[in-house]
Amino acid sequence: MCGIVAYIGQKEAYPIIVKGLKRLEYRGYDSAGVALLHNGDLNLYKKQGKVANLEEFTEGKNILGNAGIGHTRWATHGRPSDENAHPHSSTNGDIALIHNGIIENYASIKSELKSKGYSFKSDTDTEVLTILIEDIINSEGVSPAEALKFALKQVIGAYAIVLLSKSNPDQLVAARKSSPLVIGIGKEGDFYCASDATPIIEYTKKVVYLEDEEIAILDRNAGLKLYSLDDVAKTPYIQKLALKLEAIEKGGYDHFMLKEIHEQPRSIKDCVRGRLNASEGWVSLGGIKDYEDKIIKAQRIILIACGTSWHAALVAEYLIEDLARINVEVEYASEFRYRNPIINENDIVIAISQSGETADTLAALELAKSKGATILGICNVVGSSISRITDAGSYTHAGPEIGVASTKAFTAQVTVLSLMALSLAKKKGTISDSKFRVMLTELEAIPQKVQQILDKNDEIKFISEQYKDASNALYLGRGNSFPVALEGALKLKEISYIHAEGYPAAEMKHGPIALITEEMPVFVIATQGPSYEKVVSNIQEVSARKGKIIAIVTEGDKVVRNIADHVIEIPEVNEHLVPLLATIPFQLLSYHIAVMRDCNVDQPRNLAKSVTVE
Numbered sequence: 001m002c003g004i005v006a007y008i009g010q011k012e013a014y015p016i017i018v019k020g021l022k023r024l025e026y027r028g029y030d031s032a033g034v035a036l037l038h039n040g041d042l043n044l045y046k047k048q049g050k051v052a053n054l055e056e057f058t059e060g061k062n063i064l065g066n067a068g069i070g071h072t073r074w075a076t077h078g079r080p081s082d083e084n085a086h087p088h089s090s091t092n093g094d095i096a097l098i099h100n101g102i103i104e105n106y107a108s109i110k111s112e113l114k115s116k117g118y119s120f121k122s123d124t125d126t127e128v129l130t131i132l133i134e135d136i137i138n139s140e141g142v143s144p145a146e147a148l149k150f151a152l153k154q155v156i157g158a159y160a161i162v163l164l165s166k167s168n169p170d171q172l173v174a175a176r177k178s179s180p181l182v183i184g185i186g187k188e189g190d191f192y193c194a195s196d197a198t199p200i201i202e203y204t205k206k207v208v209y210l211e212d213e214e215i216a217i218l219d220r221n222a223g224l225k226l227y228s229l230d231d232v233a234k235t236p237y238i239q240k241l242a243l244k245l246e247a248i249e250k251g252g253y254d255h256f257m258l259k260e261i262h263e264q265p266r267s268i269k270d271c272v273r274g275r276l277n278a279s280e281g282w283v284s285l286g287g288i289k290d291y292e293d294k295i296i297k298a299q300r301i302i303l304i305a306c307g308t309s310w311h312a313a314l315v316a317e318y319l320i321e322d323l324a325r326i327n328v329e330v331e332y333a334s335e336f337r338y339r340n341p342i343i344n345e346n347d348i349v350i351a352i353s354q355s356g357e358t359a360d361t362l363a364a365l366e367l368a369k370s371k372g373a374t375i376l377g378i379c380n381v382v383g384s385s386i387s388r389i390t391d392a393g394s395y396t397h398a399g400p401e402i403g404v405a406s407t408k409a410f411t412a413q414v415t416v417l418s419l420m421a422l423s424l425a426k427k428k429g430t431i432s433d434s435k436f437r438v439m440l441t442e443l444e445a446i447p448q449k450v451q452q453i454l455d456k457n458d459e460i461k462f463i464s465e466q467y468k469d470a471s472n473a474l475y476l477g478r479g480n481s482f483p484v485a486l487e488g489a490l491k492l493k494e495i496s497y498i499h500a501e502g503y504p505a506a507e508m509k510h511g512p513i514a515l516i517t518e519e520m521p522v523f524v525i526a527t528q529g530p531s532y533e534k535v536v537s538n539i540q541e542v543s544a545r546k547g548k549i550i551a552i553v554t555e556g557d558k559v560v561r562n563i564a565d566h567v568i569e570i571p572e573v574n575e576h577l578v579p580l581l582a583t584i585p586f587q588l589l590s591y592h593i594a595v596m597r598d599c600n601v602d603q604p605r606n607l608a609k610s611v612t613v614e
């Protein structure tokens, strides 16, 4: 939530910052703004809406300066507006600040500052922090960096911050707690700073990920200096970025979401590479290998996640319980952390998160850790906060996911979780050799089967056309297809704003059936498997009420074809792996419907990809 970019060095800052903000727009797009230092002046340009609005606003203006900060906002305190847009400046105009996070005690600080005579132009918590820093500079006579340190000791909450000041024009000061911040080290005193590495990657591969409660001073003459909040100097740990520029560009597709949907044969292949060999009959997740003994002896595994990642966790519950016979509980991170959960050192808590930055998931993990549990992570973003605080984990290797609606990250999560379930089952002896071998072969064949479904794009687009004007939709599935139904419904509502609900097919009788009319599309997963006949009965129930049925079936199915309005065939696959295939048509359906409804597919309203606030 909220994207931060900053630059100091020899080059013009504005183009670097604006390009970076566009890369970070997935983190929020309620407003965008920049502040630049030029010839001793600190100039701010801010506009409600997307970065494009800011560009329109600045067109024709000669925006100069080789030190600057920029921000793209996902509103928390204060509605989206020009005034509430970052950067915020001090009342004397000497400092400007960008912030991602929430200052929870901003109200009390604000009233204290008001009593000292300060006035405020916005409703934001960030302006309060900016003026608090100004007040400390005024009263203590310290530098902006020192004042920031003092201020951060007073605030409660989460932050990634970059500060620019007139008095120290050769420096940017950055700090973080709970919200991510990466520093890029360029040539000849060039420094970059951003919420993730995507704005930095084309300038340098040398980065430092800031840790919680660290302050960095990026000085174009004196270099990079790192301190703890208590002023202890630290040595920066410089890492080399593996990210490639092509991975964060659209590559000829109309939208990132479409590109990412089509990348899935490759991303799933990347996810299993080196971890699975069907002909030799082994599976190995290096990242968690050392913890497998502990996991199979554990009384239970608790999977915590939010959004789409929570749906992947639900799929994993079926996989791990059935194959490895270990009790699995799936929790929304936001609920788990606030209900005094019973956890002890025998528990294994696994966080699933694409970004590795989701505030609730991070906090839930920290809670589990404090109670002695072993904490593991399944993340996509390398070097993310969750991947760094966990005892061990496995990356999904899906590559950067930029579309706000998660697609390839979901299938990569399910793939890693399938590998994990198989590995645990083998170690525990709960799977026969023959079944193990069959499943490895099936898993290895998934990328090619995903491609076969993607090749049906035109057919799926045609079906989308029929339902683009629906107001409501129902998604039904049983067993491990129930989470796929939830995910299908989430995709549709996120990007096309059609109200959609996912339901266990049999539960339909207990409520949603009342909604079924001729107008209601009902998307059903009716692939071959133990509950096939039961799902067919549920489809009959929908049909009897004249609902429109769009069914995902196994190739060659004749029964459902006779009842449904449309069928989408997917290749035959082991029942445990159905979610990896059945989810693909739903992604394409949502995509096409959203495009036909003229919705902004990659940046749906009110959403953000990385939710770094509670």
Ligand code: G6P
Residues within 6 Å of the ligand: 306, 307, 308, 309, 352, 353, 354, 355, 356, 357, 358, 361, 404, 405, 406, 607, 608, 609, 610, 611
């Ligand atoms: C946001 C995103 C979703 C994502 C969820 C959890 O809501 O829009 O796509 O599933 O956060 O994010 P995570 O990065 O933890 O998987």
